[in-house]
Amino acid sequence: MDLKKTPLINEHERLGAKLAPFGGWFMPIQYSGIISEHNWTRTEASIFDICHMGEFIICADADKSGFNKIVTFDLNAIKPFECRYGFMLNDTGGILDDIIVYRIADRRWMVVANAATIESDEAHFRKHLAPGTDFKNVSAMLGKIDLQGPKSLDVIRRLVAPGVADLGYYKFGHFDLLGEKIIISRTGYTGELGFEIYISNDKVAELWNILLKDTTVKPAGLGARDTLRLEMTYPLYGQDITTETTPIEAGKARFVDLKKDFIGRSALMKNSDPSRRLINFIAKSRRAPRHNYGIFSGGKRVGIVTSGSFSPSLSCGIGMGYVDAPFSVGTEIVLKENDVEIIATVTKGPFYKNGTAKIVEGSHAHTG
Amino acid sequence: MHIPDDLLYTKEHEWVRIKDKTATLGITDYAQGSLGDITFVELPKVNGAVAQFKQYATVESVKAASDVYASVSGKVLKINEELSAHPELINQSPYDKGYFAVIEVSDESDVSRLVSSADYKKYVEGLH
Structure with missing residues (x-):
């Protein structure tokens, strides 16, 4: 299969990134090294090419269109310029995708989806939305750069409007940048103060290079993204959560509102x-x-x-997995394959407890 | 990429420094660069036996675990204890502070099955 390339492929090659397939895409795994990129994100600010992820725009009433039945949380409870994390489930309660919904206006929404599930998500939406609902898959047009790290606010304040400073955790706004009106949200997948920047594919390389001119900013690859998210116990779709697992099993019941109707609820x-x-x-x-x-x-x-991975912040092995019966915190377990045996202790997440994601004026609880 | 002239190599990217009947073993600059940040090493036991081209150690990077093969057969005289707390020495100094073990060579003919620095250099260049 031909691997897809993001509009930033030339920048990655110029920066000497190690590239590898991920979810059908040819993506940067690391630049200088996973551990240095990880540590830089925990202390300074890093940019990640996240153009592979999907975005859908839906212009409709949440209930009349059937949209509200597709997600596990109540869309009507989201105020304009707020984001919400949650799930799309199948009939048996299995997770089709974990998503973030942005309420752009009363009847305008953006859904951010995982790269490997863009097509199956689109098919699911088209099947379950009322006929004639205005649904657009804009994944191929819209680029995304994640700017993450304790210094990210200073970086973005220098780059765009000072108004960014007012964005609370899981809030977003429209900002003028490079001749476009773009969406910047105070969200991320690292546990650090950070922003996700949505800009057209035509402009994403220009924005990448402007950000890199800031000496606080370095590029980080999917390797560091994985260790950063695992230290926060954020699940990775396709690995920790799949169609074979439910949000309850994954410990994510707080992102499921059983008081409303949605596909998978009865299961x-x-x-x-x-x-x-x-x-x-x-x-x-x-x-x-x-x-x-x-x-x-x-x-x-x-x-x-x-x-499972080595944790750069804790300097030991960490991981997550499914067990057939509940285990209390503090229980000793053994992780084994062939002759490798690793002794471990069941613990509460997150592994890394000094994340800056919610500082300034945090609002919603979040994982994912 | 650094490939010292005075060492012998394997196509699995291990190096060996042979002096009389002892051999110092490690992995090459190319190997450490491909693995990325090394986070854990499992070394053989002192006095244990290792066999040429058979696994005798394991290295783990952030992304994966890899087997390391012995360049020569023999008895383990010494292992690099520093690596258990500082596996990053393999990245920083693959031919010196990042060595794995010292082996007493049991069969000197093992050397004939190793690769010269010039040939290893050609081999690595051919991988790109």
């Missing part, structure tokens, strides 16, 4: 206290558990690792 109601649960664990050594390692307790196999 969740039937199994509202599943025994299978996603747990977080911290290894007692630098050795990292990896995807698909078995989880063992008392000599018995009880589950499977979905994400």
